[in-house]
Amino acid sequence: MKILLIGYGKMGKTIEQTALAKGHQIIGTVDHENAQELKNFTSANTDVAIEFTHPEAAFGNISYCLVHGIPVVSGSTGWLDRLEEAVALCLKQKGAFFYASNYSVGVNLFFHFNEYIASKMKDYKAYEVSVREVHHLQKVDKPSGTGITTAEGILSSYTNLEGWVADNPEEKSKLNIISEREPDVVGTHVVTYSSEIDQIELGHIAHSRAGFAEGAVMAAEWLVGRVGVYGMKDMLNL
Incomplete structure (x- = not known):
């Protein structure tokens, strides 16, 4: 081509x-x-x-x-x-x-599993869900597009949440996306379901571009x- x-x-x-x-x-x-x-x-x-x-x-x-x-x-x-x-x-x-x-094929499988897990976890109200994304210092947009896509996959099941919010864990009516910028990080995305009893995580870490x-x-x-x-x-x- x-x-x-x-x-x-x-x-x-x-x-x-x-x-x-x-x-x-x-x-x-x-x-x-x-x-x-x-x-x-x-x-x-x-x-x-x-x-x-x-x-x-x-x-x-x-x-x-x-x-x-x-x-x-x-x-x-x-x-x-x-x-x-x-x-x-x-x-x-x-x-x-x-x-x-x-x-990334791996990330898109992560998206797929993320949507499936969210469809099951929405019924367990004891768990609070959040998204964390980490990228290199030169990353222009914040949150990352991948972080937003991850959040949207969760929101398709969590209809009680009013969209997503960036770096504001106190806004309980919305899904929080935590953005971090560090040297030499290609891309890390983690979805966390946390309760007083335990914690469940789904993540993807890119090692190279x-x-x-x-x-x-x-x-x-x-x-x-x-x-x-x-x-x-x-x-x-x-």
């Missing part, structure tokens, strides 16, 4: 290595320093774009790809207030859009030739 990388930070470089190792071609890299070069890419010269950028740039990048017929895989977080617009644009353009807050990159390239391979809006549940048949 001819892959365009939009976003060429740590994640973009790891995706590049993974894609090349699988025999794909990187036809271009676009970052904030050369953002104007995005206009050089269309469906005529690009099979798929993989987009990992900052919250303020993501929607514009995704929109460009959809308008110009380029299937786009996005892993940017912090822009989801405009996700419905991107979905509507994809459907209008009859394009292909794949979004996930996290492309390789799993994220592998999943993003898999998504790009899977998306080409399809029309519509997709996510990891579709690809992994969860």
Whole structure:
């Protein structure tokens, strides 16, 4: 495949290595320093774009790809207030859009198990549920997209909670997401069910970015030739 990388930070470089190792071609890299070069890419010269950028740039990048017929895989977080617009644009353009807050296969299995456990634990009122996410110091958004997706998986069963709240354990009417930033942490997510008697935890710890990159390239391979809006549940048949 001819892959365009939009976003060429740590994640973009790891995706590049993974894609090349699988025999794909990187036809271009676009970052904030050369953002104007995005206009050089269309469906005529690009099979798929993989987009990992900052919250303020993501929607514009995704929109460009959809308008110009380029299937786009996005892993940017912090822009989801405009996700419905991107979905509507994809459907209008009859394009292909794949979004996930996290492309690790392990994390998406974690999401799956998280939803299942929440559906059972909601009946046990003695347990208070919370989410904790830990990332490296350069992580821009807080809470992380993966932390929010984890919380939403719990809230689908905990209908008594009024959404989630960031770093405010005193707000008992909402699900608390605790965000921590430490040096050299790829990504840790832990769901805790705590009572006076005992504690239950479900967690995922990423050791490297390789799993994220592998999943993003898999998504790009899977998306080409399809029309519509997709996510990891579709690809992994969860």
